[in-house]
Amino acid sequence: MKKKESNSNASFEGTVNNGKLSMVVGGRLDAAGVTALWPKARGLLETKRLAAIELDGAGVDYADGAGAALLVHVRQVARRLKIPVEFNGLGADIQEMLDLYPAEKLSEIAEPAPKNGRDLVEGIGEAFCDAIRGVKDHVAFMGELFVGLLQAIVHPRGMRAKDFFLVIEASGPKALPIIAMLGFLVGLILAFQGAVLMKQFGAEIYIADFVGKSVARELGPLITAIIVAGRTGSAFAAEIGTMKVNEEIDAFTTMGLDPVRFLVIPRVTAATLMTPLLAVITNVFGMMGGAVVMMSLGFPLVTYVNRILGSVTAADYLGGLSKSIIFGLLISGAGCLCGLRTGEGASAVGNSATRAVVSSIIMIVIADGLFAVLFYYLGI
Amino acid sequence: MSGETIITVEGFTARYGERLVLDDLSFTVKRGEVFVILGGSGCGKSTLLKHMIGLYHPFAGDIRVGDASVVSTTGAERDALIRRFGVMYQSGALFGSMTLLENVCLPLEEFTSLNKAARELIAKMKLSLVGLAEFAHLMPSEISGGMKKRAAIARAMALDPEILFLDEPSAGLDPITAAELDELIIQLARALKITFVIVTHELPSIYKIADRVIMLDARAKKIIAEGDPATLRDTHEDQWVRDFFNRKSQATGTTGEDDE
Ligand SMILES: Nc1ncnc2c1ncn2[C@@H]1O[C@H](COP(=O)(O)OP(=O)(O)OP(=O)(O)O)[C@@H](O)[C@H]1O
Numbered sequence: 320m321k322k323k324e325s326n327s328n329a330s331f332e333g334t335v336n337n338g339k340l341s342m343v344v345g346g347r348l349d350a351a352g353v354t355a356l357w358p359k360a361r362g363l364l365e366t367k368r369l370a371a372i373e374l375d376g377a378g379v380d381y382a383d384g385a386g387a388a389l390l391v392h393v394r395q396v397a398r399r400l401k402i403p404v405e406f407n408g409l410g411a412d413i414q415e416m417l418d419l420y421p422a423e424k425l426s427e428i429a430e431p432a433p434k435n436g437r438d439l440v441e442g443i444g445e446a447f448c449d450a451i452r453g454v455k456d457h458v459a460f461m462g463e464l465f466v467g468l469l470q471a472i473v474h475p476r477g478m479r480a481k482d483f484f485l486v487i488e489a490s491g492p493k494a495l496p497i498i499a500m501l502g503f504l505v506g507l508i509l510a511f512q513g514a515v516l517m518k519q520f521g522a523e524i525y526i527a528d529f530v531g532k533s534v535a536r537e538l539g540p541l542i543t544a545i546i547v548a549g550r551t552g553s554a555f556a557a558e559i560g561t562m563k564v565n566e567e568i569d570a571f572t573t574m575g576l577d578p579v580r581f582l583v584i585p586r587v588t589a590a591t592l593m594t595p596l597l598a599v600i601t602n603v604f605g606m607m608g609g610a611v612v613m614m615s616l617g618f619p620l621v622t623y624v625n626r627i628l629g630s631v632t633a634a635d636y637l638g639g640l641s642k643s644i645i646f647g648l649l650i651s652g653a654g655c656l657c658g659l660r661t662g663e664g665a666s667a668v669g670n671s672a673t674r675a676v677v678s679s680i681i682m683i684v685i686a687d688g689l690f691a692v693l694f695y696y697l698g699i
Numbered sequence: 700m701s702g703e704t705i706i707t708v709e710g711f712t713a714r715y716g717e718r719l720v721l722d723d724l725s726f727t728v729k730r731g732e733v734f735v736i737l738g739g740s741g742c743g744k745s746t747l748l749k750h751m752i753g754l755y756h757p758f759a760g761d762i763r764v765g766d767a768s769v770v771s772t773t774g775a776e777r778d779a780l781i782r783r784f785g786v787m788y789q790s791g792a793l794f795g796s797m798t799l800l801e802n803v804c805l806p807l808e809e810f811t812s813l814n815k816a817a818r819e820l821i822a823k824m825k826l827s828l829v830g831l832a833e834f835a836h837l838m839p840s841e842i843s844g845g846m847k848k849r850a851a852i853a854r855a856m857a858l859d860p861e862i863l864f865l866d867e868p869s870a871g872l873d874p875i876t877a878a879e880l881d882e883l884i885i886q887l888a889r890a891l892k893i894t895f896v897i898v899t900h901e902l903p904s905i906y907k908i909a910d911r912v913i914m915l916d917a918r919a920k921k922i923i924a925e926g927d928p929a930t931l932r933d934t935h936e937d938q939w940v941r942d943f944f945n946r947k948s949q950a951t952g953t954t955g956e957d958d959e
Pocket residue numbers: 715720738739740741742743744745746747789
């Protein structure tokens with residue numbers, strides 16, 4: 320068995336004789352050279368029943384990390400097979416470089432623990448337990464938050480006013496354009512879909528009732544909540560999460576300052592106050608969207624307004640707004656909680672922002688369902 | 700040491716916006732030497748380093764490596780130039796979503812056509828150089844601050860760079876590990892002929908490893924001392940510079956005196 324080949328930089332020649340592998344290596348052992356040599360060397364090193372390895376490196380005139388890796392690889396194979404290995408003729412500096420990698424130091428490299436077969440079942444169980452723990456965590460945090468909020472109401476001076484107003488600005492006025500646009504479009508689409516249907520019965524005038532009620536009771540608060548979850552909730556999670564990663568939260572704690580009071584309360588109060596105000600805007604623009612469709616169907620604006628005033632009761636309107644207060648609380652609470660529970664590393668911040676949005680939206684939908692039942696029994 | 704110049708900095712001026720950080724510096728680094736940048740905190744050492752590796756564009760002046768200017772070359776030529784550098788940032792800057800092994804493997808994967816076994820062996824060897832072989836499969840978030848630094852050095856060495864830039868490699872390391880690191884730097888400089896440009900404050904290690912130092916001053920924004928550390932300690936005309944080398948070397952033990 321004989322292989323011989325040389326490329327521009329490195330040359331390799333190997334023979335197996337009575338179980339003794341002799342290799343002659345020469346030239347430049349850099350990344351390019353080693354790329355070419357490695358497969359050949361491996362082929363020979365996989366020969367069955369090797370008894371000894373001898374490597375002649377007299378012709379090597381340069382070796383970098385890749386070259387050293389090749390030599391170390393040969394040495395490791397010999398070690399694994401428990402056969403003697405001999406390097407001959409290596410230049411002094413190459414030998415010196417090789418000495419940087421003592422065999423015993425390299426062999427202690429731990430391999431990752433192999434995965435076992437119970438992965439899936441275990442994974443499902445673990446995920447379930449995690450979910451339960453998450454819910455428990457959430458409930459506990461809500462309690463902590465509630466206490467903090469009460470304290471803030473009793474002693475409003477203890478709250479960080481600067482943070483509060485910054486969050487007010489970021490979550491309120493800055494959200495106006497998108498809230499207005501979305502509200503308007505949803506009202507428009509709703510009215511348009513209604514128009515197609517009601518035209519068949521000649522009942523287009525009821526579009527006003529339909530748009531007014533559904534926007535005030537359901538869609539206004541819901542759309543607002545989803546926007547707030549996407550803008551503000553995720554921002555809270557990312558902001559607090561970054562502080563967590565930078566050990567700023569720990570710094571608060573070791574200074575004896577409660578991160579809930581410092582970071583969470585201002586954010587939660589601000590967002591909870593802003594969400595219903597945004598919902599008002601969504602409602603107004605949603606109804607404006609309906610008006611556009613009605614007017615294009617030939618109804619005068621005053622008719623539309625009168626129908627809405629006749630059909631949307633104060634209970635509808637205020638019921639919707641009270642929902643959005645709760646939504647705001649849930650969203651900002653979830654955002655802050657996810658931020659505080661951020662793990663380590665850069666991707667952790669992204670994960671907690673995602674988690675904040677997902678859990679906010681789930682909670683919004685569940686809370687909305689509960690409200691529907693509640694309002695039904697209250698007759699609202 | 701062949702005495703051949705590898706890095707030339709000429710009339711280099713750095714600014715952040717309106718604020719002048721370094722003013723009209725000129726110096727050279729020779730091939731195979733361990734070149735140390737000294738100075739108080741905030742005097743612009745990291746800034747200088749980041750300009751030398753071409754991360755920032757200088758306000759004025761030129762930085763050349765061999766014949767190629769870090770400042771003005773572009774495109775493929777620049778990529779080839781940058782690839783001759785290995786850099787360890789002050790904060791480590793490991794990629795948080797990869798294990799240590801993957802961090803070190805990444806440049807090998809991108810810039811060589813070595814097979815996977817070879818790449819991983821090289822990466823493990825580099826990690827073993829900095830004493831992290833057994834932690835190869837951990838994520839950066841699972842190791843300590845000093846270990847991150849060492850892993851970052853391993854990553855900087857992945858491609859056997861000609862010049863290694865290290866920003867405070869031994870800050871945050873215990874004296875023994877720091878001494879091992881010094882030993883490693885000396886070995887690498889000798890065995891692989893790597894040129895080192897190092898920012899450090901550790902006087903014992905400066906005496907041990909530095910062939911030449913420059914000292915930056917925050918107020919003058921210039922180099923206030925240049926030369927080999929023992930000579931500066933004994934003969935520099937500025938009392939403050941002599942004190943700097945003396946006082947600290949006495950306070951931190953006798954390593955400096957012993958080595959010279
Ligand atoms: N991105 C930046 N923008 C504006 N100014 C900066 C920036 N980075 C650094 N500076 C300023 O430049 C000066 C030098 O900073 P540099 O980080 O280079 O200091 P250093 O010598 O490395 O300090 P240390 O020993 O603390 O790391 C400082 O005054 C700092 O405020």
